[in-house]
Amino acid sequence: MTKLRPFSDHERGLFISVDGPSGAGKSTLVRHLAQLLVAEGQDIHLTAEPSAGPIGALARELTETVTGHALACLYAADRYHHMETEIRPHLGAGKTVISDRYLPSGLVMQRFDGIDPAFLWSLNAEADRPDLCVILEADPEVIGRRLIERGAHNRFQLTPGSSHAETYFYRQATDRLIQAGFDVLRVDCSQRPPERVAAGIRDRLMSFFATPATETPA
Structure with missing residues (x-):
């Protein structure tokens, strides 16, 4: 029998990134995963990229007008700042950090x-490695329909065939x-509901959290 082990204040927390093509359901999945882990007694910190910091705000503002190497460097700068000012401090406090987009997205969008x-790859080579990189995969036709229904969030999603291209890049x-x-x-995650996908990821994380439970005397 096993149980999920909460980290003490003296242990580094776990870092989990969730990435995948636009329309794959990352944000919904992250919320479900966080709820499941909280229910198991974990102390969770949710974050995302671009970050909520000043460089992340600038990156969001300039995504539509800045392109190529300049935008790639701006996103990488946000990633390193995000890592130093938010991710590492929460990990150091023993929290499990879940990031909606991280390094894998940095290898794709530009x-x-x-x-x-x-x-x-070289631009992001010094970014901290997550303990687990979750990569969502989905039928590009399915996520393409989702993007049409919800509307594009940035210029990348307006590119003809963007769902197929992004799936290939990932x-x-x-x-x-x-x-x-x-x-x-x-x-x-093409057909499975996000709560089931989140439960599968939670089960995978058992290998990080699990410790033998104390047997109750008969």
Whole structure:
């Protein structure tokens, strides 16, 4: 029998990133996952990229007008600032940090501007590795319909065939992360409801949290 073990104040917390194509349901999934982990006694901090910090705000403001290497560098700057000012402090306090987008997205989005994947990899090479990178996968036709229904959130999603291109870019980025030794969990969310997907990720995290439970004497 096992139970989920909350971290003490003297232990580093877990860092989990959730990435995937636009329309795959990242934000909804992150909320469900956080609720499940809180129910298991974990202290959770939710965050996202672009971050809520000053560089993240600038990145959101300039996404529609700045392109290529300049935007890639701006997003990377936000990632490093986010890491130093928010992610690391919460991990140091023993919290489990869940980020809606992180390094994997940094290897994908500027591909729409024709940036070399090798440049994006080197630009993000010093970012902290998550304990688990969750990569959502979905049928590009399914997520394309979702984007049409909800409307595009940025210029990348207005690119013809964006769902197919982003899905392809994520497959390449995921392979690169695995080759580099990242712990990656691929999750197909085309048809499964987000609460079921979140439960599957929660089960995967049991290997990080689980400790033998004390047997109750008969």
